[in-house]
Amino acid sequence: MKIALFGYGKMGKMIEQIAENRGHEIVAKIDVDTVEVDFSNMDVAIDFSMPSAAFGNITQCFEHGVPVISGTTGWLQDFNKALARCEETGSAFIYASNFSLGVNIFFELNEYLAKMMRQLKQYNVDIEEIHHTQKLDSPSGTAITLAEGIIANTDYTGWKLDEAPKGEIPIIARRIADTPGTHTVNYESEVDTIAIVHTAHNRQGFALGAVIAAEWIVGKKGVFTMKDVLNLG
Structure with missing residues (x-):
């Protein structure tokens, strides 16, 4: 080819x-x-x-x-x-x-989890992404895709960088040297936290x-x- x-x-x-x-x-x-x-x-x-x-x-x-x-x-x-x-x-x-093949599996897992969490209004969701300091866009496209997957399967209506109003998903973007990429989706309530994480070891x-x-x-x-x-x- x-x-x-x-x-x-x-x-x-x-x-x-x-x-x-x-x-x-x-x-x-x-x-x-x-x-x-x-x-x-x-x-x-x-x-x-x-x-x-x-x-x-x-x-x-x-x-x-x-x-x-x-x-x-x-x-x-x-x-x-x-x-x-x-x-x-x-x-x-x-x-x-x-x-990344693993990330695309992670996207599917994210949507499946969002469907299960839709009825559990006591949980609030947020997304955290960590990348290397040379990354130009913020939040990452991967974090946005994760947010869109949640929005498509829940009552959330949008996302915002850092703080978000009720009904929207906050995305926290961090930049740390020599970090290929880590994405975490957190569902947090008063009694516990459910989280799924994908960590890239290299590019x-x-x-x-x-x-x-x-x-x-x-x-x-x-x-x-x-x-x-x-x-x-």
């Missing part, structure tokens, strides 16, 4: 290593100083670029019939436009706030999940999620 990397920072370099170890070829490395892009030799594109570049990268790939795996966060104001362009061009697209899980998604999407058309890749229903 011939893979183009949009964004060649730490994540791009890790994806390159894992992809090559799995027998794939990196045919392009597009970064901030890239002037021309040859789309003719790509089977799939993996986008971990900057938020300001993501929408342009993704839609250019669609125009040239290249399916896209995107893990860039911070550009989702244009997400629906990207989905529409994917459908119009007959291309294929997977966006995930986190491609390799994120890169591996993106490569597995790229392997899965080649030859398909449409908009998919990691639920489809992992056959989670």
Whole structure:
């Protein structure tokens, strides 16, 4: 499989290593100083670029019939436009706030727990996320996805960073050096606390999940999620 990397920072370099170890070829490395892009030799594109570049990268790939795996966060104001362009061009697209296989299992567990907790009004929920100090967005896209999973399955109506009014979910974001990512969902009452936690030990899980998604999407058309890749229903 011939893979183009949009964004060649730490994540791009890790994806390159894992992809090559799995027998794939990196045919392009597009970064901030890239002037021309040859789309003719790509089977799939993996986008971990900057938020300001993501929408342009993704839609250019669609125009040239290249399916896209995107893990860039911070550009989702244009997400629906990207989905529409994917459908119009007959291309294929997977966006995930986190491609880690373990995190996507965690997303499913989060929604299942939210359904069970819906009737237990004595519990208040909050989300805490901890990342390295170089992370640009706050809260993390993963924390937002967790909040959206709770909102879809309970009476909560939204989320807020730090403090939140009643009926909304507070997300506490902490930045600590050399921390790949820890996410905790807490349900707290006067008598006890129920918590689920996902802790990443390194970033390799994120890169591996993106490569597995790229392997899965080649030859398909449409908009998919990691639920489809992992056959989670």
